[in-house]
Amino acid sequence: MHIALFHQYHHNPDCPATCRHYTFMEELVKRHQVTLITSDAWESKRLTRDYPWVPDGVELVSVHVPYHNRMGKVRRLQAFGSFAMHALTKGLKIPKPDVIWGVSTPLTTAWAASKVAGLRKVPWVFEVQDLWPSFPIEMGAVPSKFLQNQLYRLEKSLYRSADHIIPLSKGMEEYILSQNISPEMVTTFVNGTEVDLGRVTQIQQDELRKDLVLEGKQVVLYAGTYGRANDMPLLVETARRLQHRTDIVFVFTGQGFDEPLLEKASQELPNMLLLPPLPRHKVFTLFALAEVSVVSFIDLPVLQANSPGKLFDSLATGTPVIVTNPGWTKELVERHQCGWYVPAGDSAQLAQTLENTLHDKAALQRMNVNARKVAETQFDRLQMVPALESIFERVVATRKSR
CATH class of the missing domain: 3.40.50.2000 (Glycogen Phosphorylase B;)
Structure with a gap:
C-alpha cells in the first residue's frame, strides 16, 4: 500500500x-x-x-x-x-x-x-x-x-x-x-509518546542534575511551546510567589512567543532557570529528574479538547503532571491519580498546590508509578x-x- x-x-x-x-x-x-x-x-x-x-x-x-x-x-x-x-x-x-x-x-x-x-x-x-x-x-x-x-x-x-x-x-x-x-x-x-524514550536511568538523571547545578533542588518543569495559549505569565507569577522556597526551582525549556517574558523573569527571580530548547530524545531526562511538570493553558473552551504532547512525555518518565484545563486532561490525571488540576490563571492556587505536592513524598512516589503505568498501557x-x-x-x- x-x-x-x-x-x-x-x-x-x-x-x-x-x-x-x-x-x-x-x-x-x-x-x-x-x-x-x-x-x-x-x-x-x-x-x-x-x-x-x-x-x-x-x-x-x-x-x-x-x-x-x-x-x-x-x-x-x-x-x-x-x-x-x-x-x-x-x-x-x-x-x-x-x-x-x-x-x-x-x-x-x-x-x-x-x-x-x-x-x-x-x-x-x-x-x-x-x-x-x-x-x-x-x-x-x-x-x-x-x-x-x-x-x-x-x-x-x-x-x-x-x-x-x-x-x-x-x-x-x-x-x-x-x-x-x-x-x-x-x-x-x-x-x-515514545514510551521507550521515557526509560531514563538514575545515572542519566544525576549527571544532568549536576550539569545544571540542581543538586538539592525540587524541580518544577515546563517543557514545550511558549505560546500565547500556554499562559507563561501564570508560571512566572507562581515562581514569584514561591521565591521564599529556596529548595524549589522552576525550569523552562522550549521556544515561542513569550521567550522575552521568560528571559526577563529568569534574570529577576532566583528560583527560575531558563534552558535553551532541547532535542526530543534528550528532553526525557529533564522530565525524569523533575518532581512535577506543568501543562498550562489559558482559559479558552476550545483548549479543553487539546492533546498536549508534553503531558504524555511527562507521564512516560513517571513524572506527575499539573494541568490547568478543566477538560479531559483533568479527568485523566484525577482518575489515574497521576497529577493534579489547578484552574487556569490561578497562580495562588498553583503555588499552594506545588508546596503541598512537593512536601508529600509518599504521594509523589505513588503518582510516579501511576504515571508510568498509564503511559505504557494507553499512550504508547x-x-x-x-x-x-x-x-x-x-x-x-x-x-x-x-
Whole structure:
C-alpha cells in the first residue's frame, strides 16, 4: 500500500518538538510505501544530527516555506496558503497513492490533501490535531466574520469528504460527531509518546542534575511551546510567589512567543532557570529528574479538547503532571491519580498546590508509578500503529469495492 502523508510541519527527534508522525512513519514504512509531503521549516532548526531527517525508506517531498513561532497573523496565513498550493501541485505529481493522510493544523494542509484525493480518486484520512478554525478564532486571530464563516464551511466540507477522521482527544471527537458525522467514521488516537524514550536511568538523571547545578533542588518543569495559549505569565507569577522556597526551582525549556517574558523573569527571580530548547530524545531526562511538570493553558473552551504532547512525555518518565484545563486532561490525571488540576490563571492556587505536592513524598512516589503505568498501557505510539494501519487498509478496501 502506498500512503501519502501531507503534513506541513514535520519534525524528527533532533528537533525540540513532538515526533508523532516520525514514529508512525518509521513503523509503517517497514510494510508499506510511504511518501511525506512537507515543508522544510523545521529542518534547519535541528539541534543535533543523531537521526535521519525522515525514517529510512520514506520518500521525502519537501518544499521551502519559512515559518517560526513569532510570525504575525498575515505571515502565518501566507505560509499556510503557500504550503497548501505547493502540496497540491506535488501531490498531483507523485506516483498515485492508495490512500492520502492529511494532517491539520493548519486546515489548509487538510484542504490540499482532500483536493489531491478527489482529483486522483483515492480515499483520504483526516487527522485533526487541533480544532480549527475554532482555536484561532477564539484566540482572536481571525477577526473577520466573513472569513470565520468561510473557514467553518471549509472545516465541515473536509469532515464530509474524508473517508475517516482521526482526532487526538475525546473532546475533539465529541465536537466532530456534533457536526453530523457518523461515529463509524471517527477513531480517536491521543497524541501519545515514545514510551521507550521515557526509560531514563538514575545515572542519566544525576549527571544532568549536576550539569545544571540542581543538586538539592525540587524541580518544577515546563517543557514545550511558549505560546500565547500556554499562559507563561501564570508560571512566572507562581515562581514569584514561591521565591521564599529556596529548595524549589522552576525550569523552562522550549521556544515561542513569550521567550522575552521568560528571559526577563529568569534574570529577576532566583528560583527560575531558563534552558535553551532541547532535542526530543534528550528532553526525557529533564522530565525524569523533575518532581512535577506543568501543562498550562489559558482559559479558552476550545483548549479543553487539546492533546498536549508534553503531558504524555511527562507521564512516560513517571513524572506527575499539573494541568490547568478543566477538560479531559483533568479527568485523566484525577482518575489515574497521576497529577493534579489547578484552574487556569490561578497562580495562588498553583503555588499552594506545588508546596503541598512537593512536601508529600509518599504521594509523589505513588503518582510516579501511576504515571508510568498509564503511559505504557494507553499512550504508547507504537501500540497505535496497527490500528492506524487497519484504518488505511479499510478505507482502501471500501473504496475499491464501490
